[in-house]
Amino acid sequence: MIGRLWRCALLLPVLLGLSAPTLAQQSLSIAEVQRIIARAVNEAQARGRPATIAVVDRVGNVLGVFAMNGAAATAAVTSGRSVTTGLEGANVPASAAAIAKAVTGAYLSSNGNAFTSRTANQIVQEFFNPLETNQPGGPLFGVQFSQLPCSDLNVRFVAASVNQNIGPKRSPLGLSADPGGMPLYKANILVGGIGVIADAIYGLDRNITDFDTDSDELIAIAGSVGFAAPVGIRANRIAVDGKTLRFADRDIESLVSAPAAAPAFAAINGVLGTVQAVTGYTNGAVIVDGQAFGTAASGYRLDNSGLFADLNGFVLVDGTNTQRFAPRDATDGGLTRAEVTGILRAGLQVANAGRAQIRRPLNDQIHVTLSVVDTAGTVLGVVRTPDGPVFGTDVSLQKARSAAFFSNVAAAADLTAGGFASYVASTRALLGPNALADGFAYAARSIGNLARPFFPDGNSNNQPGPLSRPFPSWSPFSTGLQLDLIANNVVQHLNFVTGASGVDTAVGCTGLPLQVATGMPRLANGLQIFAGGVPVYKNGVLAGAIGISGDGIDQDDMIAFLGTHNAGLQLASGVANAPMALRADNLAPQGIRLRYVSCPFRPFVNDDTQTPCSGK
Template structure:
């Protein structure tokens, strides 16, 4: 038998060899740090055709039949090409289950079969390819290139996947963002402002890669040829993913800069993964790929994707990021300017260039409300914190934090949205999910709202989450969770929404807002369907809140669902959780005279950076406003909630966790301490 040290050493060598191999693509390096995007950096229709032709040539060389999607940076679908003989549907599976699964909704999206006459299990392949392409486009920036394989690494129950006993991925739950039923993401088949919705949220299935022009991301390519929309549970080896190899061929001439790729970025001491595919493994020469005109109609055709890509389908040009057509523009270009000149910030704009979410006043709660001026101050102070802080997931080292900020009131109404330069697009929707989660779960009517749904498929499940959480904690909070006015940050909510509690400790119980993990054993009550119930496609309350409307959005054409809580009405509709919730850190509730008035959500960088920008954003706004608004009173924060395990070990929830020495050009070590 090998010793433990020998096994660890061998495993480290395998991983090192894999990472070295992944670096063999030799794409050009980039000097862009957030300002390279301009009116000329977008995908032309001829370039989209070239990308597809290159991918088709590799699929042909491998005798595989693929569905290929190309999107721009804000998610507009520019083309979907399906080769002759390609599977029309892709099966959703994590590969974790060794027995027959129960019917929806108990298995989440695992092995889902849409109620379409004659359709096999799964979803349209066009939707799977679009989701992969959007994932790569949305997670990337001039400072980082992430693909769907990167997403796979950071959303599973252990980080790294397969390393049992480790905490969950840093972006655990991000796959359920950009949802097709969300109220912030844009709908429709025409090219327009973003961010656009994704048919399946973000994808953890390898085969989505980012497209770059002159150092700036201009979109993504997504490929599905193997018929499986899944995950990679073992990232130590180097896969020969046919989806990823075909996508890699498509990126030729549009490759991610080598010094910006995920495998140049470490999170928690672990290098991220961008792609296992390398150019040396290609069976075709992308530079010799035939013209698109010679394959269109012969090797395959453009195909419509209802709600995302029109009939008749045509190859389209993308939008230029940072320009009016993209829906994301500098804050000083709207009228009136959001902050005035001098603050490097961006906003979401409509097609006329007007701010989609200018600061507005919130709804009153017990006589208190956020004013429009206070919302503007919150956004400004948060951006100033981000612009002065050191990023965690960007190159070069020492880059500024790049995030999106969203402010909501107690009803989840959007009061204002702003962004820093070159922040990844995924953070727009996610920052709103985080803000809404903090406002909702901090409200004393949250338990009643969750228990009050009349949806027969999910009423029992949502009541079960409340019941289990109220029984999970120690007195004096036992029996009163989500109705006692305790302030919940997204970090605290996430603590309760992991398959193991504490996070990664398999001997512990299941988090009460999660489905149980592989080692949790049978669970009594509504969730008793056996072991190994949790998967990236079946996480718990996060999916159960939105699953009916996610599925409904895939079936209705043209889609009109603009609220992911509609089917769980009447209790949680009307915007409170209209784009779902997020369960990784980066939001805090906001108080005024001791009364909950809203929340601030942040997303786009490392989770500790997101936490810090939210917490210090509110703190610094409080200072600027002479105490009119504040972070939650210390005695009401969720880190007062205790959980005793096994009659001995007592743990507390976490409220926020800020990085050490986070600022550029400052020696401040613990900026959140004592606040």
């Protein structure tokens, strides 16, 4: 009911033609951040588990990092699968681990869904649910490698800059699947996240059939008391593919401390631990106020350009309240500004009419971010619904770039030049000798088919997909091409955070060839390998792609595909989805047909249409 009332309040000013703020706004104060940390420290102290604790706001600004005396300075990355490749075995700074977990709680959540890093754990593994063999991989398989420190979209913290508090901020380790990252709410409004690491392991939970007593999670729960997610929107009230998601394995009844009786922050700071300075994330050892999401100061606000406000579209802005990623012409002579605007508007219309998969109450509309790129990976436009989870900002761009990249006849050459010829060879062994140079159109879902540790997905007896590591050396920390493309960026950034290097990772991920138009590789914020993006064609020629992220993957697929289709009809300029003969679902290696898009059945709130994507 709260969500429905909120939605009515959201739409009313639009219906009335007003320009009033359309998203309820709350933020964390310094005193509240201190209270959250103090309660977490109190629980950690009671458990004898000294912890590092981070608090962020909804757009990833680090509001405070506190390291208790005796807390481990580093955490070991491990999936528990005896894998030694990828990031497995690395020792990462505890502060980076805590920040990544806090960011995960904040970024995966919204005012309509509260997800934790335990939720993330459930949806990024080789089976969904984890350890349920003969099930497909997690629906957000690969999302852990988003919000990367090399992203050109996510913002870097720069002290004394007008953009100091603008989001979305990057994360030092991407998103986390290690329990102990939770969202924080005030008056039912998402205001940030808390991340805790006390066990010196940056890992995941492979067995979700039991209920763990995880010190990281319990300390985070204690910290969130008074700022806990509304019960009705928690992950354990939300199902995907008939499977209920997980929020936490324990609740406040399992705490051994009394949060309300926790000492004041002033009594613990300098006594039980100290506030930390984290290079690249804080302006010294300080605690700061959070930003209210939806205000210009947060980097997200209602559009005022006249292009999207009638659809309640939100845009990204910089610290001078100037729009970021306003629609523009392509750099390759393909899409025009008007066509980009038309594609984004048509996508927003689908989202506004669609029924959300991951939000409560039921029948709430879809909330997502939409990104359009050209064939060089240039961002041509970004727009959002008001309450899309923040993670979808970067991920929508990843999906768009991934679809454009793999559909480009230059994909094989780019990968080979970047040092990834082995992945080209394995793809060609499966799909044919000219694969990735033959002009087939790959949706993000098709790329995902090729990037799972089993092909086809779900059967542990199958060979790996050509973009994946073989299962014995696969884990969420060692995925294959996706990680290999950005591993050096992550390592260089962590060396910068620790002070081992004075040079941070460059803007623009991967070592793939630089594009003159952008000064960056085509996959400038990394490869994404789960559904929700399709290439866009103009007069039968690849012109770029659209990526969607923030709701269920079928909903994301539908907005990308149907939005492009509808835009093509409205624009009548040659813009369209890929010609049917070029789509990757014409490829059936070993008799297994690749998938292109999958749209939900009866997906609209006030419309009985059953299969809106069929035949298009």
